[in-house]
Amino acid sequence: MDSLSTPNASCSTIPVGAASELCTRCGMCCDGTLFASVALDENEKSRLGRELLPQTCVFLNGGCCQIYAQRPSRCRVFQCQLLEGMHASTESYQNALQIVADTKKLRDELHRELLLALPSLEGLPLVEALKKFRKQSKSLMGNALQRYLSHKREVLRLKKLLDQKLDEYFYPAKDASSREV
């Protein structure tokens, strides 16, 4: 076991280690912060009884993948830049934890601002909320439109900051187009 990690008793499905500990504290590649869904191959569709895994993933529970040992191949091969850095020892666990915490804080601020702009986005993961934020603006009128406009600038500011962090640390460097897994 990595000396920096602490066993996560709530996540018995995942082998213990600094990298897995980081992931159980993050979960942003499973909860709709980075991706809208996970594509499945034919075997996985049949095994999981669904065509696609929309995010927030139904198998994510408290930062823990409930089907970790049998997770889909797209989940298995995905590593964010932060995790790659930890495996390559170019990123320390403590620094990675701080980056995750800062990014989630920014993500939550953006989510809050989105809800202030459009309360109907309640319950949607971030990627979906952002899509609807753009689309629904066209149908707004009166007070709803005023409310939207009064929060739009802050939404765009926070989104820009979050995108910078996600591009720098989380989306795969070699495949920036893979935002829909």
Ligand code: SF4
């Ligand atoms: S985004 Fe990176 S650190 Fe976060 S859960 Fe996914 S692989 Fe782990």
Ligand code: SF4
């Ligand atoms: S199956 Fe597991 S690893 Fe894949 S998105 Fe769902 S929770 Fe994450």
